[in-house]
Amino acid sequence: MNWDRPHRDPCHACLACDVRRQAICAALDDQDVGALEAIMTATALDANATLVHEGDPRRRVYSLTGGMLRLSTLLPDGRRQITGFLMPGDYLGLADDDTYALSAEAVVPSQLCSFPVAQMDGLMARFPRLKDRLHLMTRTALRQARDNQIVLGRLAPVEKVASFLLVTAQRAAAAGQAGDVVNLPMTRADIADYLGLTVETVSRSFTKLKVQDLIHLPDPHHVTLVDRHALQAVAGWSA
Amino acid sequence: MNWDRPHRDPCHACLACDVRRQAICAALDDQDVGALEAIMTATALDANATLVHEGDPRRRVYSLTGGMLRLSTLLPDGRRQITGFLMPGDYLGLADDDTYALSAEAVVPSQLCSFPVAQMDGLMARFPRLKDRLHLMTRTALRQARDNQIVLGRLAPVEKVASFLLVTAQRAAAAGQAGDVVNLPMTRADIADYLGLTVETVSRSFTKLKVQDLIHLPDPHHVTLVDRHALQAVAGWSA
DNA sequence: CGCATAATTGAATTGCCTCAATCCTTGTGG
DNA sequence: CCACAAGGATTGAGGCAATTCAATTATGCG
Numbered sequence: 001m002n003w004d005r006p007h008r009d010p011c012h013a014c015l016a017c018d019v020r021r022q023a024i025c026a027a028l029d030d031q032d033v034g035a036l037e038a039i040m041t042a043t044a045l046d047a048n049a050t051l052v053h054e055g056d057p058r059r060r061v062y063s064l065t066g067g068m069l070r071l072s073t074l075l076p077d078g079r080r081q082i083t084g085f086l087m088p089g090d091y092l093g094l095a096d097d098d099t100y101a102l103s104a105e106a107v108v109p110s111q112l113c114s115f116p117v118a119q120m121d122g123l124m125a126r127f128p129r130l131k132d133r134l135h136l137m138t139r140t141a142l143r144q145a146r147d148n149q150i151v152l153g154r155l156a157p158v159e160k161v162a163s164f165l166l167v168t169a170q171r172a173a174a175a176g177q178a179g180d181v182v183n184l185p186m187t188r189a190d191i192a193d194y195l196g197l198t199v200e201t202v203s204r205s206f207t208k209l210k211v212q213d214l215i216h217l218p219d220p221h222h223v224t225l226v227d228r229h230a231l232q233a234v235a236g237w238s239a
Numbered sequence: 240m241n242w243d244r245p246h247r248d249p250c251h252a253c254l255a256c257d258v259r260r261q262a263i264c265a266a267l268d269d270q271d272v273g274a275l276e277a278i279m280t281a282t283a284l285d286a287n288a289t290l291v292h293e294g295d296p297r298r299r300v301y302s303l304t305g306g307m308l309r310l311s312t313l314l315p316d317g318r319r320q321i322t323g324f325l326m327p328g329d330y331l332g333l334a335d336d337d338t339y340a341l342s343a344e345a346v347v348p349s350q351l352c353s354f355p356v357a358q359m360d361g362l363m364a365r366f367p368r369l370k371d372r373l374h375l376m377t378r379t380a381l382r383q384a385r386d387n388q389i390v391l392g393r394l395a396p397v398e399k400v401a402s403f404l405l406v407t408a409q410r411a412a413a414a415g416q417a418g419d420v421v422n423l424p425m426t427r428a429d430i431a432d433y434l435g436l437t438v439e440t441v442s443r444s445f446t447k448l449k450v451q452d453l454i455h456l457p458d459p460h461h462v463t464l465v466d467r468h469a470l471q472a473v474a475g476w477s478a
Numbered sequence: 479c480g481c482a483t484a485a486t487t488g489a490a491t492t493g494c495c496t497c498a499a500t501c502c503t504t505g506t507g508g
Numbered sequence: 509c510c511a512c513a514a515g516g517a518t519t520g521a522g523g524c525a526a527t528t529c530a531a532t533t534a535t536g537c538g
Contacts, residue, residue, distance in 0.1 A: 073389055075475045081389040095381040135374045138381060142334040145384035150312055150320040152391035153435030188517060196392030198495060203518050220517060236314045437527060442486055459485060
């Protein structure tokens with residue numbers, strides 16, 4: 001096991017949590033959230049640590065509170081497809097039934113809440129709003145996955161990268177991290193496996209956007225969106 | 240409007256429906272299904288008729304009973320991405336919130352049940368199993384969309400087509416249509432826009448599979464799966 | 479039976495990927 | 509504190525595969 005030992009903050013951690021209003025717990029008010037907290041185990045992951053393996057029995061579900069996770073699957077010959085990056089407030093286990101359909105690894109050191117599925121199911125029966133929120137998050141995830149099909153199927157490399165930057169910025173904004181500088185904790189290889197490209201093509205696409213002055217690249221993990229409007233045009237958003 | 244005028248079968252159509260055990264109505268037993276039938280309007284669509292437009296307010300949801308629908312979205316410059324084909328028993332409106340995220344058109348003449356969202360919401364409140372089934376179908380759709388990301392992102396053209404044939408055969412089997420001959424009502428252009436390819440590349444991929452004797456093509460809309468195992472290997476399923 | 483649309487096949491081009499080298503940052507040990 | 513090692517990112521050159529452009533064949537409908 002390569003994650004830190006579980007710990008539980010005794011001082012009403014949930015009420016002070018950064019993602020109290022974004023995550024699954026937002027379905028419960030301050031009185032009821034204790035029930036969720038009671039079945040929760042806070043855990044931490046080192047960078048690149050594996051949380052769940054594709055095909056493993058789905059015994060726990062998770063809510064990410066800090067850091068970033070990548071969801072991926074491997075083809076027999078080693079090709080990898082990353083189907084999404086989880087940001088704080090996101091939930092892991094929305095689509096899975098009895099086994100995990102995807103592997104989940106930490107991109108950077110991450111913190112999350114871990115719940116046994118059986119007890120989570122019990123809580124959903126007790127608090128309908130919890131179940132409703134899970135359903136809502138599933139629908140949102142479905143829309144995201146479908147948007148991604150457009151990106152993967154019909155966009156050219158530069159367009160894919162532009163789209164990726166805009167979506168990432170948007171999600172960061174939704175999580176409270178507004179501003180024109182986007183944090184990209186993942187590697188270029190991760191981005192490539194997410195967008196269906198090679199590392200080289202991703203790098204070249206970044207360079208193209210930089211040369212056109214649509215973005216700045218202070219360092220590989222930070223991108224400044226200089227011209228959001230032009231980026232949207234490149235990404236094929238609206239006319 | 241290019242669909243036939245609505246009609247209602249007076250003789251308990253739901254109980255005799257082909258997809259009674261697959262569609263949303265499977266959540267209700269024969270006593271309760273009348274409540275669903277009461278708010279239902281049976282409609283028919285001509286081939287290529289548009290059922291809903293991307294961006295339109297989501298006032299009705301649908302359950303396909305016969306034929307086939309394609310879900311698609313357009314980029315400003317005309318590029319099209321088909322995100323899925325709906326087969327009998329499938330539900331339209333799973334992911335959408337207040338507006339439809341995708342357009343839906345009939346591939347061939349199709350029949351479906353139409354429900355006003357408000358009344359469907361009421362029924363979901365009255366029959367929790369109905370809501371649960373919707374949630375289940377949403378999760379399934381999410382898994383399908385993610386599987387599709389792998390196909391779009393990491394498979395070569397022939398692999399994409401092989402995968403498409405196998406998935407289509409599998410879904411037809413789940414709907415009761417077993418056998419090694421797959422029905423492909425959609426055009427090559429539809430398949431291309433689904434797999435992120437051009438019409439020509441799709442056609443060439445079919446030819447390659449045919450030359451290798453993995454499939455037969457009695458006509459463009461019927462494919463016989465000659466060697467399922469070899470097809471699975473081509474599609475990158477398992478080792 | 480003829481037209482319009484769809485599907486297939488062919489030739490040429492473009493652009494992404496492959497292979498390879500260099501640069502840069504980061505962290506480690508001397 | 510500096511040198512070095514190691515992994516990631518970027519840049520360059522060349523090949524190949526999917527696309528584009530174009531023509532032919534097949535299919536289906538009036």
